[in-house]
Amino acid sequence: MSENASDSPDLAPSDTASDDRTADAQADGFARVRAAHENEMAEDYVELIAELIEATGEARPVDMAERLGVKPPTVTKNLSRLTRDGLVKRERYRSIFLTEEGENLARACRERHRTVVSFLMALGIEEEVAQRDAEGIEHHVSGDTLRAFEVFLQKNS
Amino acid sequence: MSENASDSPDLAPSDTASDDRTADAQADGFARVRAAHENEMAEDYVELIAELIEATGEARPVDMAERLGVKPPTVTKNLSRLTRDGLVKRERYRSIFLTEEGENLARACRERHRTVVSFLMALGIEEEVAQRDAEGIEHHVSGDTLRAFEVFLQKNS
């Protein structure tokens, strides 16, 4: 990133030189990563809730905890946050449901996840590894990149 | 991940059925992502320190803060953590140096970063976007996947 902070003619407010623009762009990139992190929990949870409802008819905290590899109190706390944020609807000690917004997010996440896994496997990566890496990568794949993955998959079907 | 939790004959302790193994593997995946997160700050910082030293001869907190898009006190606090963890060596109000371990980490990170960016660009993604996405993706790319990226790059040079 530093070695050649030259090309890529972008707009930028122009201040002193290319140094400042590069710094801005880099700061922007890090900010995006931090923002993505704030959504990761939500994405993982709604995705998992959708999966469990589809597979077993309901999503129970104990099962979510097992799948996520965390303890049940962590799930409870995070479900409260998701409820606060309008992605989940539920009553104490009762079943977990996704709101409309939660459903939409879950759908998008699951599609993106599938795409990333398929893409990695198309590169020759083993399914298990592809699944694991996708879990971390998927949250940082922009729309542009996701589309590039899809194009690649179409060409290499 | 849910729709077809079947194939991929792995090892696993075998308990009841495929359900348990799948849950284990999934939990493992999430655990890996959480572990990766714990290293992200360290990786970003040492990478940036190496870049700045190479580009300007020294790494100053004020420049790091600008590049990272955070405020200087955040940099100070995180540098203390890196010092505690043996990646950085420095004295108060004085220059920042990487330890041997820090240098090694920085080198590996920079190489991985270059590979990820090149790979994304080889897929037809614009440099700017590739840089941004790489910033988030790179921390979750396993050795296997990194190798697959390199293979792809060799084939598509």
Place this chain on the structure above:
DNA sequence: TAGATATATTAGCCAGGGCTAACTTTACAA
């Protein structure tokens, strides 16, 4: 060289997302 300015640090706050221990509620079985 002294004083203003820039840089760095400290202190103290906040939210996120883990945990354990203790308690409540639900569900199941005798």
Place this chain on the structure above:
DNA sequence: TTGTAAAGTTAGCCCTGGCTAATATATCTA
């Protein structure tokens, strides 16, 4: 139906990594 086991929640702790305000140190310039 009642009592025990399983599931869920609450309370309270920890560390990370942001922030602002206040303070300390360095640097640069007049």
